[in-house]
Amino acid sequence: MLLAWTGVLMTAAGALAVYLATPHQQITAEPRAPQVWGWAGAGGLVIGLVLLLNWAGPATAVFIVLTVAILVWSTVPLVAAWIRYRGEKN
Template sequence: MIGAILGGLCAAVAAVLLYLAAPHQKWGALPCRPGLLGWAGALSLALGTMLLLGWAGPATAIFILLTILMTIWSVVPVAIAWRRGAPEGKR
């Protein structure tokens, strides 16, 4: 069970890191280079995949992994836009 939780957390961290590595992310100033964030995200994704594969079968593990990635990639941009508020001309 710990492998599933750690695998899910690694997948969530990977999704955020890969989002930050994207050229059109709206987060703002990054703490380090996007290339470094991309590689860290890829390593975290690989670790999360291995942990989930050790806990569940291949189809289930990939399904869980992709669901976590798609959820994070859908929620994070909307949350950032909501947090920033409307542009000055739209208020």
């Protein structure tokens, strides 16, 4: 079970790093080095997939990786925009 949680956390970290590589990310004020964050994120997604492949079957592992990535890519921009909006409002 530890292998599954490690794979999920690595996938989430990789998806967050890929988000930080985009030019319109809202977490930091200035864009970071997109190539470094992009490659780190791709590596995190691949490592997460490999860890999940060792725990579950191929279809399940790919489904988990895609679901976690979509969850991160859907919630992180909304939370970042909401926090930034609250800070500007005060």
